[in-house]
Amino acid sequence: MESSSLVKDYNPVTPAAFARGYIVYCSFGHPHLVCRPEHIPDDPMLPHPIYAFRSGRVFAEQFLHDLDPWRNSQFIISTLFDYLHITSFGSGYKPVTSQLNEVAEALVDERLVMFELWDIAEHPNVVKQQLQKSDKTRSSDAAGSSAPKRSSGADLASPEKKAPAPSSTSSAPVVTGAGKKADTSKASEPQASEASAKKAPAPKKAPPQSMEECVQRLADARKRLEETGEYQPKYSQSELTELAEKGELNDRFFVRLIFGDVSKAENTSLGFPRPDSKRAPYWATTFDQMENADTDPMLLAALFGIDHKEISPDQEFTLAIIDSHSMPPKAERETFIPTFEKMKDFSKRELKGDLKERKIPQGVIDEVLSEEGAIEFEKTIETYKEKGGNIFDEQDFKEFLEIENNNNQNQSLARFRIMNQFGANQLFSGNGLTKIDKSSDWGSKTKGNYGVVESFTFERDPLEINQLENAVKLIKAPRV
Structure with a gap:
């Protein structure tokens, strides 16, 4: 049985063919950058990619299956699948389970690489253009909905820090999880709801001394x-x-x-x-x-x-x-x-x-x-x-x-x-x-x-x- 966080029908807002990477949120609400090797941003603060996926597809599949269903787009697996294959036509006729398996395999053989971002505000060259809210999130806000909102997978900044304002020295645009290029003419709008803050990874402290x-x-x-x-x-x-x-x-x-x-x-x-x-x-x-x-x-x-x-x-x-x-x-x-x-x-x-x-x-x-x-x-x-x-x-x-x-x-x-x-x-x-x-x-x-x-x-x-x-x-x- 497929997880409720996965969907069988995919109707992308914007084709993934023009993307240069996506931000996804793991089961703990922690942001990760997923991109093709040729799209790795020029960011000196970027950590090493996650090498653990090399150990086998089971771990990669579990990671993808457990992605946060509220912070990520409901189409995130299909979006990553399209991005992997650089297609503009969507993947609606392939079961999401098969798409997930192929994306997992790509993480294992490093056709896709993943970087863990402790605080996305610390990586301006990676994500400063991704912190704008997607059209879907904006429209939900305008409607005044109090129900939990699904994000585009790239529209949430860290609940602890605000994202830096865009600068003219940014690297090539990275497309948001909804497939839209971010508007760098506006300040970012990080969202930090009580629910998202609760899901954020627990803070790390210096080791105890006694x-x-x-x-x-x-x-x-x-x-x-x-x-x-x-x-x-x-x-x-x-x-x-x-x-x-x-x-x-x-x-x-x-x-x-x-x-x-x-x-x-x-x-x-x-x-x-x-x-x-x-x-x-x-x-x-x-x-x-x-x-x-x-x-x-x-x-x-x-x-x-x-x-x-x-x-x-x-x-x-x-x-x-x-x-x-x-x-x-x-x-x-x-x-x-x-x-x-x-x-x-x-x-x-x-x-x-x-x-x-x-x-x-x-x-x-x-x-x-x-x-x-x-x-x-x-x-x-x-x-x-x-x-x-x-x-x-x-x-x-x-x-x-x-x-x-x-x-x-x-x-x-x-x-x-x-x-x-x-x-x-x-x-x-x-x-x-x-x-x-x-x-x-x-x-x-x-x-x-x-x-x-x-x-x-x-x-x-x-x-x-x-x-x-x-x-x-x-x-x-x-x-x-």
């Missing part, structure tokens, strides 16, 4: 969350992907959600020691990534990829703020962003004896730590849980596989061991990002599929938190 500042900023975030009832992430999905692809997190402060109250948590290690192997891995993210989620454990659980069905109604939580600059030497600690490839290497090394003992070929790890393997394991583990299975009981899971006549028992058992020993559950995405639990209350209200860039830390001889002194701050994590 534990005390972290605690205060989380308290401020709690107030915002209680007032709005809405989680506003700092980073767009494309930004999260770029951060994960860098392969390292250099932040000072990290955060981990711990099951149990503070008094219990301080007498345990950051990671939960496995009863059989004593391995104590833990998953965390940076303070910067999770700050706007404050200390609400259910929101954090949704963003961190923790299955809400495994959380009892009376479960208490503790938030551990970790000062990486004050942690003991890393002699027995290993940390990395957990992608499929890195987790494969780690699992082959760390589980070599485990797999040999279970007579499972080590090559199976390559099969299960992949996109296809992730889909298969999620189906298997969900069926297992629906039938009352215990995700911590390996023997019970093995019996379940035998009863189900599972043809991939080695693969399922190997993947179950990875989950059991390292915490990579069925929501493990393999791209360095947490997969949001969309079936949870908070997850269903949060746009996008990914929550934060995550870090995986493995400790062979973990210290208790109360032995880490000033390196860890524990605070109660009450629900909103």
Whole structure:
């Protein structure tokens, strides 16, 4: 079924053949410039294009499918399709789904490039001629309509700053999302309604400099969350992907959600020691990534990829703020962003004896730590849980596989061991990002599929938190 934000019939106001790019607004209301490589404006403030689309068409399709339906023209996909093919005749006879797929493919192979514009007012050579309202928006204003208005996709300035006045040194005109050349004889008319301001990406602050500042900023975030009832992430999905692809997190402060109250948590290690192997891995993210989620454990659980069905109604939580600059030497600690490839290497090394003992070929790890393997394991583990299975009981899971006549028992058992020993559950995405639990209350209200860039830390001889002194701050994590 097609999204309501897409339309089957396209009747462009003005042909796209004369355009030099379009501004589109992502699901968070953040402006992006889409253009052909030969139309890239001469703007020294323009950032690098979004390289994350190179990873595959699925991400590009998701980005386009989730474009803000109110800030963008209802014809934006068809307009981009026409612009891609430099046509003046419209694309009304091709399904919008097909148009979206072709535009996504163009972003992957860079026939189209996309630039993220934090504040379009900072890019005068790109957009100063696009900030005029389209004819449709003007006519709606004149009619005094109070209903939400769809923009042309290029007629909204940042809600925080006004656009600069046009100058005589502008580059070649960029056509608005409605296909009309902007009138540079008039001042721009940025629109900043209450609704659009609410959808704007959350502001980014300088990194905290102390534990005390972290605690205060989380308290401020709690107030915002209680007032709005809405989680506003700092980073767009494309930004999260770029951060994960860098392969390292250099932040000072990290955060981990711990099951149990503070008094219990301080007498345990950051990671939960496995009863059989004593391995104590833990998953965390940076303070910067999770700050706007404050200390609400259910929101954090949704963003961190923790299955809400495994959380009892009376479960208490503790938030551990970790000062990486004050942690003991890393002699027995290993940390990395957990992608499929890195987790494969780690699992082959760390589980070599485990797999040999279970007579499972080590090559199976390559099969299960992949996109296809992730889909298969999620189906298997969900069926297992629906039938009352215990995700911590390996023997019970093995019996379940035998009863189900599972043809991939080695693969399922190997993947179950990875989950059991390292915490990579069925929501493990393999791209360095947490997969949001969309079936949870908070997850269903949060746009996008990914929550934060995550870090995986493995400790062979973990210290208790109360032995880490000033390196860890524990605070109660009450629900909103």
